[in-house]
Amino acid sequence: MITGETVSLRPFERRHLAETRAWANDAELMLLLDRARPVSEVEHEKWFATLDEKKSSLYFAIEVNADGQHIGNIWLWDLDWRHRKAELRIVIGNSKQHNRGAGTEAISLLCYYAFHRLNLHKIYAYVLAVNPRARRSFEKAGFSLEGTLREDRWVEESYTDVFLLGKLR
Template sequence: MIELKGEKVVLRALEPEDLDFLYLLENDTRFWEVSGTQQPYSRHVLKQYLENAHRDIYEVKQMRMAIIGPDGDLIGLIDLFDFDPKNLRVGLGLVVRAEEDRNKGFGAEAIELIVAFAFKSLNVRQVYAHILEDNLASMRLFEKSGFIRTATKKDWIRWQGEFRDQHLYQKINPSCT
């Protein structure tokens, strides 16, 4: 399985021992708005997910990796999703769970590593991300990582009875034609 190493973080495949972290993250209602989650996940369901997380991105069209911080602890997850080998594109999602692990360059380096992997190993032309209108920190992070806001989907996400805009950010691989 792939392991991507940077100066601050390592991206690695999910392991069975990640169950507790995954359980806390997936059941943290602060993230439900962006993940589309509408009900809690059981440990049993997440254990089954981990047992199948090794499946090939060409088969399941997604890949989730653990973000390991400098102290060796799991601090977040980074996902490639909706992999489309015909149109050479893939979506990117990122979450760093704890506030104390944010704004330290971990997310930026994780994005850099996974985008380089997507461009080189998956040979995609573009990587894209969906970011809610009020998530200014994510917008700054993705812009700093070379993504450009190319569209706004008006009233795209309904959360707690209100509609919110969602921005589309894209990064194009200049060497892919």
């Protein structure tokens, strides 16, 4: 467990599954996470069954310290052990929990873990230009803009830019 002031990152377990699937199928979150396909229960179970074996990703549930509420998930993706870098992805699923600092704290906690426990050198994230809250949250956690991928994604019937943000150890 990785413990912060208001939230902690816990190993992703079966009890986190139902909420995670609901978030994966939430229209607003699908847009911000650039997901197009809904996730069926069977597919979700299969994904969970192989989670432990995956060497290129690492999943955590985000829980509130005060009451243990599961408010989101955060994960390292495309872990590259040769170049010692990984992509960071995050979802705070309950919109009532947005803009309260939890996302920034979770990103900072996972970066600390990635740099000082996994000995990674670089963490990066792709953020849609239509998601200024996510960009601000990553920047508050110490990420800088590395580049703009122009008209990189097809979102809601138009092409949108994507910001590549990165943080070095």
